[in-house]
Amino acid sequence: MELIDFYKEAGIDKEVFEYGKKAEEKLKDRFARIDEMAELNQIKVLSAMRKERVSYDCLNGTTGYGYGDVGRDTLEKVYADVFHGEDALVRPQITCGTHAIALALFSNLRPGDTFLSIAGKPYDTLDDVIGINPCPGSLAEYGVRYAQADLKPDSSFDFDAIRNAIDEHTKVVEIQRSKGYATRKSFSVDEIGEAIHFVKSIKPDVLVFVDNCYGEFVEDKEPLEVGADFMAGSLIKNPGGGLAPIGGYIVGKSECIENAANRLTSPGLGREVGASLNAMRDFYQGFFLAPTVTAAAEKGAILAAEIFEGLGYKCVPKADEDRHDIIQAVELKTAKALCAFCEGIQAASPIDSYVKPEPWDMPGYSDKVIMAAGTFVSGASIELSADGPLREPYAAYFQGGLTYPHAKLGILMALQYLVNAGEISLK
Numbered sequence: 001m002e003l004i005d006f007y008k009e010a011g012i013d014k015e016v017f018e019y020g021k022k023a024e025e026k027l028k029d030r031f032a033r034i035d036e037m038a039e040l041n042q043i044k045v046l047s048a049m050r051k052e053r054v055s056y057d058c059l060n061g062t063t064g065y066g067y068g069d070v071g072r073d074t075l076e077k078v079y080a081d082v083f084h085g086e087d088a089l090v091r092p093q094i095t096c097g098t099h100a101i102a103l104a105l106f107s108n109l110r111p112g113d114t115f116l117s118i119a120g121k122p123y124d125t126l127d128d129v130i131g132i133n134p135c136p137g138s139l140a141e142y143g144v145r146y147a148q149a150d151l152k153p154d155s156s157f158d159f160d161a162i163r164n165a166i167d168e169h170t171k172v173v174e175i176q177r178s179k180g181y182a183t184r185k186s187f188s189v190d191e192i193g194e195a196i197h198f199v200k201s202i203k204p205d206v207l208v209f210v211d212n213c214y215g216e217f218v219e220d221k222e223p224l225e226v227g228a229d230f231m232a233g234s235l236i237k238n239p240g241g242g243l244a245p246i247g248g249y250i251v252g253k254s255e256c257i258e259n260a261a262n263r264l265t266s267p268g269l270g271r272e273v274g275a276s277l278n279a280m281r282d283f284y285q286g287f288f289l290a291p292t293v294t295a296a297a298e299k300g301a302i303l304a305a306e307i308f309e310g311l312g313y314k315c316v317p318k319a320d321e322d323r324h325d326i327i328q329a330v331e332l333k334t335a336k337a338l339c340a341f342c343e344g345i346q347a348a349s350p351i352d353s354y355v356k357p358e359p360w361d362m363p364g365y366s367d368k369v370i371m372a373a374g375t376f377v378s379g380a381s382i383e384l385s386a387d388g389p390l391r392e393p394y395a396a397y398f399q400g401g402l403t404y405p406h407a408k409l410g411i412l413m414a415l416q417y418l419v420n421a422g423e424i425s426l427k
């Protein structure tokens, strides 16, 4: 049997397979560059594991208070090395990305300080954290003010707006690396570096924080290398490599991490407590796999853009644009097309492939949202998934894929469902 026969048996028509093949052939050079990125990031991770002398004992967890947890403490050194921080906090007790970011902010801001976002409005879930939506326990309730400098229409930093927004109360400046669910561009690490340089030229003692979600291992360097003071992310995205079942990290200046540890557990206990339970093997192995898993997801994103742009759909980023994260937005123009796309992704999933996703009223969102995710780790967006709000321009946010062949099958299945729904004709 030929490859095409296997696709046929999986429900992919010849026209869809061949359309995918043509798109893939154009991407050879880009894929080769992504492989090279995975290679150098793999070396980075391995070098840190060797330097910190990760041993078999590190894979065993602790229980109870978790005093003297060698696995946990060594893993935090590995993260600090790879991301060029003085110190790191990498814990299963950090429940998700939003928690990691909230922890970083609450622990490093004090009443009377101003928190300034210079990349426009931050990720949706931070509205409650900051108090943009009134919420019990928000930063606003603790007397931390919020200011925002919007991006320019071309989604570059607005340096005049940033200058005007910084004052004597500005303590932490946030830059969100990835676009999240906005339709702006994501920032390269160099662009982040320029913005940090500008901010520090106005106020040298300000702390710059980067929301690094979805950005890890996409480039050959990370935000701390261009002057960020601390950054945070989720372990069920890139750095967990698909294996971490929970967790978040914060990496950066010792002082910032100490503040975070005291807030995560308790002043006085700090980083010394926090049993790692059974998470360590997956944390280490996932971090080890993360560079190649991220590369697979990135290739999937590029293939999706190449295919759907070729069919006349607007894609952000464009197929030939440089990438700074693993998210691909495809504007599908109609609700029916968005739903068909998500149904295709779901049907190609290893888990719950027989389930049909339906739009629903998700807490915290004003429009109905449709989500496709058949993942091993619930909600893990480093695994193949797609979702989008049912409103103009009916964009599907597509991300992940632990392996490139799975990402490819998912994309072809999405295309097949669009063809079956009469939204696209390849004839």
Ligand SMILES: *Cc1c(COP(=O)(O)O)cnc(C)c1O
Pocket (backbone or CB within 6 Å): 096, 097, 098, 099, 101, 123, 125, 176, 177, 178, 179, 180, 211, 213, 214, 234
């Ligand atoms: C995913 C994400 C978050 C929040 O992470 P959760 O794990 O979903 O809480 C924050 N910022 C950005 C840019 C993200 O992509």
